[in-house]
Amino acid sequence: MEEISKEEALKLLYNMKLIRAFEEKAGELYAEGKISGFLHLSVGEEAVPVGAISVMGPNDYLTSTHRGHGELIARGGDIKRMMAELFGKKTGYCKGKGGSMHITDIKIGHLGANGIVGGGIPIATGAGAGIKIKKTDQAVLCFFGDGAVNTGAFHESLNLAGLWKLPVVYICENNFYAMSVSLYRSHAVKEIYKRAAAYNMPGVLVDGMNVEDVREKVKEALERARRGEGPTLIEAQTYRYYGHSRTDPSNYRTKEEEDQWKKRDPINTYIKKLKEKGYLTEEDVEKMDKEIEKILEDAVKFAEESPEPEIESIYEDVYA
Amino acid sequence: MKEITYREALREALREEMLRDENVFIAGEDVGIYGGAYAVTKGLYEEFGEERVKDTPISEAAIVGLGTGAALIGLRPVIEIMYIDFTTLAMDQIVNQAAKFHYMSGGNVKVPWVLRTQGGAGRSGAAQHSQSLESWFVHIPGLKVIAPSTPYDAKGLLKSAIRDDNPVIFVEHKMLYNKKGPVPEEEYTIPIGKGIIVKEGKDVTLVSYSKEIDEAMKAAYELQKEGIDVEVIDPRTLKPMDFELIFESVKKTSHLVIAEEDHYTLGVGAEISAKVSEEVIEYLDGPIIRVAALDVPIPAARKLEKRVIPDATRIMDGIRRSLE
Structure with a gap:
C-alpha cells in the first residue's frame, strides 16, 4: 500500500470528522424541529466518500445518493450552504x-x-x-448503496459502461440494509463485487471502515479509467449507525450487530493508527474537534439567520 | 423551396445541428448502422462515426441517463426512444431526474437534451406500439413537448429543440415519415411554443396536432362544402402550449373542437378544453367537443384500429355537435 503523508492522513481524518459532526448536528436539529423533510445520516460510513474522493482529480465528476452529505463534504462542498439548504433557506x-436529497454543485x-x-x-x-x-x-465516481444494486438502472448502466469502457468507478456503499431489508434477504448473490463479472469489469472488495483501503482501491480504479481500460465495480462494506432515516426504529437488526461494527469505527480506528504512527496527539484531536465545532456553529448561525425563499421564487428555475 | 419528406426533414435538422455544434450527438437503439427503426438517422453513422451516432443496448433507462449525464457536463445529446410506448421503461430518468434537475438544484445545472420518439397508430402495431402518450409529459413541469405535423415544422422545431437548454420530448408520428412538404433551402428555426393557423375560418375553431391534423384538414374541407368555415390550428408545441392563439380564434368563432389521437380521458384536449373554459368561456356559444382515441388499448386488427382513432368523419360529427 502506498505510504500516505502526514498532511494527507490528517486531511482524511479531518474530513471524516467533519462529516460525522455535520451529520450529528443535522440529527440534533431535526430532533429539535429546525430541519424538516427527509434526513438520511451517513454516520459510520465516512471512510467511503472520504477515501474515494481524496484521490479524485480536480476536474472529475461524482454522483451521490439520498445519503449523500458525506460525498459533498469530502469534495469540499460549502458547509454553510448545505446547512442552509437543510433549513430550507434561500441561501x-x-x-x-x-x-x-438534491444538493448539486x-x-x-x-x-x-438523488x-x-x-x-x-x-x-x-x-x-x-x-x-x-x-x-x-x-473520470466519474458513482456512489450508490446496496439497495440500488437490485434496480434495473444498475444493470443497464454497468452493462453499457463495461461495453463502452467508460471512465466510471462504481462505488457501492454497502451498509447491508436497503431501508429495513438486509442484503441477505434481498440479493441472490451476496457478494456485490462479484456482479462485476457480468459486465466485463473488475470487481473489488474494499474495507469500507478503513479510509486508506478505500483510497488505495479507488485510486487504482481511477488510474485504470484514465488509461482507457474502463470501469470498475467497488464494493465498500460499511455500516450506518443510525436508522435509514430519522423516523426509523431500527427494529430489523440487533444491538450486538451494531456494536460489532462500531468497534471498527472508521474514525476511532484511524485516530489510533495515526497516533501510533506519531502523526497525531490527543491535543491535536481536540484542536481538530474545536475547529469543526466552530465551522458547524457558524453554519447553523448562517442557516438560522438566512431568509426564507420568497414565494415569487416558486416559478424560478422550472426552465433554464 | 424543395419538397422533402418528414423523415428527410428530421434528418436534415440532425445533420445540420451536428455540423453546427460538435457537442451534439445521437444515441439510441438501432440509430447507427441500421439507420433508425424508421430510418430517420440513416447515413449519419457513416458521416459522423460511432462516437457521435451511438447504437445502444436495449436499455431505455440507461439511454435517457446517458443523455442526462452527458448534458450535465456540457454536451447536447439527441437520444432516441424507438417507440413512445417504451418511454415507460425510462420514466424515472425522464420524470424524476431530467425534468426536475434544474429546479431541484436551484438552477445549479441544466439538462439540454432532446428525446426523439414516435407514437401513434396506423400500422396495426397493437397496444404496445401504437400509443400517443404525449399528455403524460405535458403534465410534468420542467419538460417541453413538441409534436410536429409537417416536414417544415419537424425540421425547424427539431433544430430549436436541440438548441434549447431544457429536456425536450420530441414526438414524431410513425405515419408521417413519408409525408412530403415544402422546406426552405436556407437555414431556419421555428420558435418553441408558437402555434399556427393552418387554415383560417370564422365558424368554428378546430385544434389538432401531429398526424391528426391531416384528418382535421380533410374534415375542414368537407364541411366547407356544407358552408361551415372551419379554422384549423396546430399548436405544434404541446408544452408550452400557445393558448393565446387558441383564445384569439375562439373569441372569433365562439366554437371549439379538439381532434387528437391520444386517449379521450385526460388527454391534451382535456387541458385545452379546461383552459378555454377558464379563460374565455364567455365567448363560447356551444359545448367544447373533444374528438379523441377511444378509451381502449389500441387493437391490432385494421378495422378495429381504424375505429379507435378519430378520422375526418368523426371530427365532422364533433364539429356539427359543437354548432348545434
Missing part, C-alpha cells in the same frame, strides 16, 4: 427547493445527490460517455 445550495463536479435509489447510476454513466466523446482524461 441554501438549491435556494431551498431541493433539501437534503457543478463547480466542484458534483452532479447531484432521491431515487439507483437514479444517479445512469447519470454517472452518461457523464462517463460524455467524457469519452469530449476525449478528456476526466
Whole structure:
C-alpha cells in the first residue's frame, strides 16, 4: 500500500470528522424541529466518500445518493450552504427547493445527490460517455448503496459502461440494509463485487471502515479509467449507525450487530493508527474537534439567520 | 423551396445541428448502422462515426441517463426512444431526474437534451406500439413537448429543440415519415411554443396536432362544402402550449373542437378544453367537443384500429355537435 503523508492522513481524518459532526448536528436539529423533510445520516460510513474522493482529480465528476452529505463534504462542498439548504433557506445550495436529497454543485463536479435509489447510476454513466466523446482524461465516481444494486438502472448502466469502457468507478456503499431489508434477504448473490463479472469489469472488495483501503482501491480504479481500460465495480462494506432515516426504529437488526461494527469505527480506528504512527496527539484531536465545532456553529448561525425563499421564487428555475 | 419528406426533414435538422455544434450527438437503439427503426438517422453513422451516432443496448433507462449525464457536463445529446410506448421503461430518468434537475438544484445545472420518439397508430402495431402518450409529459413541469405535423415544422422545431437548454420530448408520428412538404433551402428555426393557423375560418375553431391534423384538414374541407368555415390550428408545441392563439380564434368563432389521437380521458384536449373554459368561456356559444382515441388499448386488427382513432368523419360529427 502506498505510504500516505502526514498532511494527507490528517486531511482524511479531518474530513471524516467533519462529516460525522455535520451529520450529528443535522440529527440534533431535526430532533429539535429546525430541519424538516427527509434526513438520511451517513454516520459510520465516512471512510467511503472520504477515501474515494481524496484521490479524485480536480476536474472529475461524482454522483451521490439520498445519503449523500458525506460525498459533498469530502469534495469540499460549502458547509454553510448545505446547512442552509437543510433549513430550507434561500441561501441554501438549491435556494431551498431541493433539501437534503438534491444538493448539486457543478463547480466542484458534483452532479447531484438523488432521491431515487439507483437514479444517479445512469447519470454517472452518461457523464462517463460524455467524457469519452469530449476525449478528456476526466473520470466519474458513482456512489450508490446496496439497495440500488437490485434496480434495473444498475444493470443497464454497468452493462453499457463495461461495453463502452467508460471512465466510471462504481462505488457501492454497502451498509447491508436497503431501508429495513438486509442484503441477505434481498440479493441472490451476496457478494456485490462479484456482479462485476457480468459486465466485463473488475470487481473489488474494499474495507469500507478503513479510509486508506478505500483510497488505495479507488485510486487504482481511477488510474485504470484514465488509461482507457474502463470501469470498475467497488464494493465498500460499511455500516450506518443510525436508522435509514430519522423516523426509523431500527427494529430489523440487533444491538450486538451494531456494536460489532462500531468497534471498527472508521474514525476511532484511524485516530489510533495515526497516533501510533506519531502523526497525531490527543491535543491535536481536540484542536481538530474545536475547529469543526466552530465551522458547524457558524453554519447553523448562517442557516438560522438566512431568509426564507420568497414565494415569487416558486416559478424560478422550472426552465433554464 | 424543395419538397422533402418528414423523415428527410428530421434528418436534415440532425445533420445540420451536428455540423453546427460538435457537442451534439445521437444515441439510441438501432440509430447507427441500421439507420433508425424508421430510418430517420440513416447515413449519419457513416458521416459522423460511432462516437457521435451511438447504437445502444436495449436499455431505455440507461439511454435517457446517458443523455442526462452527458448534458450535465456540457454536451447536447439527441437520444432516441424507438417507440413512445417504451418511454415507460425510462420514466424515472425522464420524470424524476431530467425534468426536475434544474429546479431541484436551484438552477445549479441544466439538462439540454432532446428525446426523439414516435407514437401513434396506423400500422396495426397493437397496444404496445401504437400509443400517443404525449399528455403524460405535458403534465410534468420542467419538460417541453413538441409534436410536429409537417416536414417544415419537424425540421425547424427539431433544430430549436436541440438548441434549447431544457429536456425536450420530441414526438414524431410513425405515419408521417413519408409525408412530403415544402422546406426552405436556407437555414431556419421555428420558435418553441408558437402555434399556427393552418387554415383560417370564422365558424368554428378546430385544434389538432401531429398526424391528426391531416384528418382535421380533410374534415375542414368537407364541411366547407356544407358552408361551415372551419379554422384549423396546430399548436405544434404541446408544452408550452400557445393558448393565446387558441383564445384569439375562439373569441372569433365562439366554437371549439379538439381532434387528437391520444386517449379521450385526460388527454391534451382535456387541458385545452379546461383552459378555454377558464379563460374565455364567455365567448363560447356551444359545448367544447373533444374528438379523441377511444378509451381502449389500441387493437391490432385494421378495422378495429381504424375505429379507435378519430378520422375526418368523426371530427365532422364533433364539429356539427359543437354548432348545434
